[in-house]
Amino acid sequence: MKTRFAIVIGASSGIGRELVRQLASEGTKVAAVARRTELLDALKVENPDRILTYSHDVTDFESAEKLFMQMTHDLGGLDLFIYNSGIMPVVEPNEYSFEKDQATVDVNVTGAVRWCNLAAERFLNTKSGTIIGLGSVAGDRGRSGSPVYNSSKAFLHTYMEALRNRLATSGVNVVTIKPGPVDTEMTQHLSMSKMSATKAAEIILSKRGKNGEFYLSPLHRAIFYVIKRVPSPIFRKLKI
Amino acid sequence: MRLAQEMVKEVKLGVDRLEPVDGFGQSNRTAGFVFRPTCVQEIRDIFALAQEEGRAVTLRGAGRSYGDANTGAEAIVIDIQRMNRILSWDCESGVIDCEAGVTIEDLWRYCLEDGYWPPVVTGTMYPTLGGALGVNVHGKNNYCKGTLGEHVLEMDVLFADGTLTTVGPGDELFYQVISTAGQLGVIVRVKLQMHHVHSGNLSVYAESARSWNEQIALFERFEHDADYMVSWVDCFGRGVESGRGLFHAAWYLERDDHQSLIASNQDLPSLILGFFPKSLVWKVLKLFCHRVGMRLINWAKYRSGCLLGNRKHHVQSLVAFSFLLDYVPDWRKAYAPGGFIQYQSFVPKEHAAQVFDAQVRLQQEYGLESYLGVLKRHRPDKFLFSHAVDGYSLALDFKVTEKNRDKLWEMAHRMNDLVLGAGGKFYFAKDSTLRPEDAEKYLGESLSTFRLLKQKYDPDGLLSSDLAKRLKLHR
Numbered sequence: 222m223k224t225r226f227a228i229v230i231g232a233s234s235g236i237g238r239e240l241v242r243q244l245a246s247e248g249t250k251v252a253a254v255a256r257r258t259e260l261l262d263a264l265k266v267e268n269p270d271r272i273l274t275y276s277h278d279v280t281d282f283e284s285a286e287k288l289f290m291q292m293t294h295d296l297g298g299l300d301l302f303i304y305n306s307g308i309m310p311v312v313e314p315n316e317y318s319f320e321k322d323q324a325t326v327d328v329n330v331t332g333a334v335r336w337c338n339l340a341a342e343r344f345l346n347t348k349s350g351t352i353i354g355l356g357s358v359a360g361d362r363g364r365s366g367s368p369v370y371n372s373s374k375a376f377l378h379t380y381m382e383a384l385r386n387r388l389a390t391s392g393v394n395v396v397t398i399k400p401g402p403v404d405t406e407m408t409q410h411l412s413m414s415k416m417s418a419t420k421a422a423e424i425i426l427s428k429r430g431k432n433g434e435f436y437l438s439p440l441h442r443a444i445f446y447v448i449k450r451v452p453s454p455i456f457r458k459l460k461i
Numbered sequence: 462m463r464l465a466q467e468m469v470k471e472v473k474l475g476v477d478r479l480e481p482v483d484g485f486g487q488s489n490r491t492a493g494f495v496f497r498p499t500c501v502q503e504i505r506d507i508f509a510l511a512q513e514e515g516r517a518v519t520l521r522g523a524g525r526s527y528g529d530a531n532t533g534a535e536a537i538v539i540d541i542q543r544m545n546r547i548l549s550w551d552c553e554s555g556v557i558d559c560e561a562g563v564t565i566e567d568l569w570r571y572c573l574e575d576g577y578w579p580p581v582v583t584g585t586m587y588p589t590l591g592g593a594l595g596v597n598v599h600g601k602n603n604y605c606k607g608t609l610g611e612h613v614l615e616m617d618v619l620f621a622d623g624t625l626t627t628v629g630p631g632d633e634l635f636y637q638v639i640s641t642a643g644q645l646g647v648i649v650r651v652k653l654q655m656h657h658v659h660s661g662n663l664s665v666y667a668e669s670a671r672s673w674n675e676q677i678a679l680f681e682r683f684e685h686d687a688d689y690m691v692s693w694v695d696c697f698g699r700g701v702e703s704g705r706g707l708f709h710a711a712w713y714l715e716r717d718d719h720q721s722l723i724a725s726n727q728d729l730p731s732l733i734l735g736f737f738p739k740s741l742v743w744k745v746l747k748l749f750c751h752r753v754g755m756r757l758i759n760w761a762k763y764r765s766g767c768l769l770g771n772r773k774h775h776v777q778s779l780v781a782f783s784f785l786l787d788y789v790p791d792w793r794k795a796y797a798p799g800g801f802i803q804y805q806s807f808v809p810k811e812h813a814a815q816v817f818d819a820q821v822r823l824q825q826e827y828g829l830e831s832y833l834g835v836l837k838r839h840r841p842d843k844f845l846f847s848h849a850v851d852g853y854s855l856a857l858d859f860k861v862t863e864k865n866r867d868k869l870w871e872m873a874h875r876m877n878d879l880v881l882g883a884g885g886k887f888y889f890a891k892d893s894t895l896r897p898e899d900a901e902k903y904l905g906e907s908l909s910t911f912r913l914l915k916q917k918y919d920p921d922g923l924l925s926s927d928l929a930k931r932l933k934l935h936r
Contacts, residue, residue, distance in 0.1 A: 222798070222863065223863055290476075293535055294516065294535045296535075297491075297535055298491055298492060298534050298535060343476055343492075346476060346479040346480060346492075347479055347480070347492040348481050349481070
């Protein structure tokens with residue numbers, strides 16, 4: 222089924238912005254949600270008939286429901302919901318900053334639950350729709366570099382799996398995406414080969430209507446198949 | 462009448478009210494906040510809620526309109542099916558007074574044993590009276606009995622400001638509320654004159670027609686005499702066989718036959734050919750639900766019509782003859798997942814054969830032949846958004862897929878142009894493809910009158926629908 226109406230949370234840059242662009246270019250009416258109004262305004266200009274923008278901080282949990290109702294009303298329906306918001310603060314090897322960790326949990330975990338629950342309840346009642354949550358390969362193991370970021374993505378994977386199992390009989394698809402390094406603001410400090418956000422968005426949108434967990438490339442899937450099975454005593458000695 | 466105070470519960474808008482709300486063709490999938498009131502006061506409360514929330518209200522009966530007349534994406538949808546009480550029945554005069562959620566099925570089941578049948582019935586028995594009057598439905602007897610609205614003695618209408626008004630055939634407003642698809646007010650009570658019958662059976666005559674000209678000639682031959690006329694058209698017929706099909710005329714039987722008036726004796730059988738469960742038929746139909754399969758089915762139906770029972774009379778129950786759409790349960794599933802649209806156009810008699818022939822040729826040119834064609838005879842009426850003309854209508858079913866959608870709509874627009882060029886009309890109960898300029902053209906002055914009425918009775922545009930938005934009826 223063609224996607225007529227979509228919401229993208231975390232839409233001002235990177236993969237989110239590309240998702241909005243690509244959805245709008247295929248004819249979908251998209252609600253783009255992010256904190257940074259000026260970036261949203263620039264995005265809207267690209268396709269004003271099809272892109273609606275809403276300035277919102279996903280840690281403002283109180284206002285989420287009202288905004289969700291407003292957006293579905295403005296759009297005229299909802300077929301696809303994408304939770305793309307996420308932060309990955311730089312954490313030094315021996316740093317245990319509660320502020321950074323709490324901010325990560327607020328955006329990556331609590332924000333995801335707040336918004337995906339709203340989409341899940343709606344789709345349960347309307348008996349159709351797709352929820353896509355952006356996790357990360359980082360969630361596949363507890364790596365020493367970013368304990369809370371890794372854990373937040375692991376939470377998201379399990380939470381999305383649970384939603385998938387809850388909604389399986391209701392005609393609702395729940396997709397978990399596990400991107401590896403993608404060339405976005407979030408990964409600017411990482412020096413490694415990265416997939417373009419445009420390519421990542423294309424792959425993510427190709428998973429609409431499916432159910433399950435997906436990596437962005439077969440190579441990632443193969444690598445993380447192995448990494449997940451490396452015994453802990455060996456894993457902790459590896460610098461990954 | 463139940464007291465409003467006893468009935469009313471608080472109405473709130475929440476995600477728990479969300480439901481899928483589709484047209485009967487299931488090609489237009491939406492979601493709406495559905496409320497099923499049981500009394501007038503509850504509707505008033507829902508109006509107040511809608512105003513408070515800044516949402517439109519869409520009126521819906523049993524959801525039997527094929528397109529988007531009964532859907533309102535993200536709107537508050539008032540489904541009147543629970544307002545289904547029969548308030549009084551006079552078995553001497555045949556006058557029934559009921560709430561608007563009463564269905565055609567409720568009517569015949571209640572009245573038939575006293576020798577009364579609904580004066581006008583649709584091809585399915587499930588529409589509510591409110592929904593049916595909203596689009597002013599017709600049946601296979603439109604050429605002699607007119608539309609359902611012509612048999613209403615009075616009705617109560619609730620307007621957007623909460624005013625409840627009784628109107629009848631002596632009031633202009635009566636002809637304006639009926640036919641305008643729930644855009645002026647909610648029909649909440651209907652007093653209807655039922656039609657007296659002696660028997661629950663009909664005498665049915667069948668004759669195959671080889672072309673459009675033969676079809677029209679058959680209608681002309683029987684129109685002064687028959688109580689019902691309808692013809693099936695094979696849209697795969699080409700060249701000289703364009704318009705081929707099977708004509709049926711039917712007459713009420715004059716002989717008293719109490720057994721046939723017992724409702725349970727009218728029930729459709731659960732088995733086909735005595736052994737195959739009807740509930741499974743849609744699965745078989747789905748196997749044939751493509752161009753090649755439907756060409757085969759249409760060919761087989763036409764050929765069997767030529768061979769079996771051709772030019773002969775047979776007796777058939779009122780229910781079996783009238784409600785063909787109910788014969789195969791869940792038949793719409795055969796069109797899943799994209800659903801289907803029904804395209805019905807009404808063309809003055811002098812141009813009908815030519816326009817319908819051109820429509821069928823267009824379908825063949827596009828490779829999008831209708832899987833079912835139904836030809837009927839009509840007469841004009843004085844309702845504001847009347848769809849009928851002194852002529853004929855051809856109803857066509859088109860399967861909708863993601864792939865064919867744009868092409869199908871393009872073809873429909875070309876068919877619309879043919880109809881408009883011949884002075885024809887369209888029917889909100891069926892429509893999915895009209896453009897605002899098409900509606901402007903065929904409705905003409907009626908649309909201007911409607912807009913003035915809308916300003917008067919619903920100035921804030923509380924009542925709306927996806928069809929009203931698509932056709933820019935409110936402007």
